[in-house]
Amino acid sequence: MSEPGSASPPAGAPAVAAPGQRKRLSPSPEDPQTGRPDPAGLSPHQRALREAMVDAFNAKKARRFLERNVGHINVNREMSEGIKFLFDEKGLAPENMPLEDVIEERRRVEYQIKWFEAVLAELRNRLIRVKEIEDYAFEMLAKASDDD
């Protein structure tokens, strides 16, 4: 593989400098109040470029969020298929049932599912610990029988 060129940093300084004075690479100067980089110190052109990048980042983030949630909605639809029996023989909410109640019921079930998933994670974690104890106990038993 040919050796790649190094990317060009926006500002540069050697890593070794006077104590406490090493320079950072971020183009945004440090805010003396917070000690964090502050984009307000960029030139208007640099600020515009940065804003465009942030907008693109946020758009990508929003797109991913939507993709994930579309999947979630689909899963919820499957779930609603599974709980149709809660309502009536046709799988519909009873007549005159307020839409708010249906939404409330859906939220309650979703909430319980979240809890169930959290409990499941906790149980898996405990199972790992219990298995370790069990393995250790068997090991001790094996050693004891060898000694006998």
Add this chain to the structure above:
Amino acid sequence: MAAPIFLLAPPRSYTSLVNAMLGQHPQAFGLPEMCLFNVDRLVELWQGSKTQFSENGSMVRHGLLRAVAEIYGGEQRSSTVNMAFSWASRREALSSGEVFREIVDKLHPLVAVDKSPSYTMSVRRMQAAHRAFPDARFVHLVRHPVGQCKSLMVINDGAFALKMEAFELGEDYALLEPQIAWHDININILNFLDEVPAERKMCVRGEEIMAEPRRHLAQIARWAGLRDDEQAVDEMMHPERSPFACFGPINALFGNDPNFLAGPTFRPHKPKVPRLREPVPWRTDGKGLYPEVIAMAREFGYE
């Protein structure tokens, strides 16, 4: 009061694992991400900050709430987290240092171990921790820039790099570049550590702890004045036994990296260490690490 140990590292540098490992030492107590020194006074952890990419959301409080629930309530349940809210509200006017000192006092004689990667975003935050605990010890945990940056870009599409203003600016383009965040965080840590006496700071490569955990954990324990016998090291090999190595109750679920919370068990392994002069995988132009980043990685012992 036993002076605490602070792990200083950019995010995604094995901090959760190493913190939980050290915290399992019989003479230590591994805290979740307290984030207390992100603010001057406790109430500010609730008030938040209006700045863009602020890290002061509700999740930033989960570590403190879980720690208080565990230490003062003996367990982490919704009810003890509610108690932790009351505990915090009674102390809202106190400084972060006073609150942290109270927790460390309560843990005495155990040595508190804290890792909050957000401290490393600003030298001031680390200085605040040092002011609160002039005898504290600081472990600078480093990870190879390529491994760390790859991992960083997977979490929230690299949002942390945005918080660090890690942009490469050209004539007509701006690019999110995580190696700037790796470099600048480590610069912050090095600049801060210049103020710390040599005997109270050490630098460790995370990859080496992963490959030879027993040797390096014993070494850190010795340096911190803790036991380094077999039994102590055995305990440290089980980060999953930490009370914070799982999701918390519904009102304080996190307090640590969710990946660690979902799978805290440690398996020794030798991480692949890429060469420094190769194209980096998050760039599409085939370019590699900046010369400054390579120089710093070499300073940390990477080749």
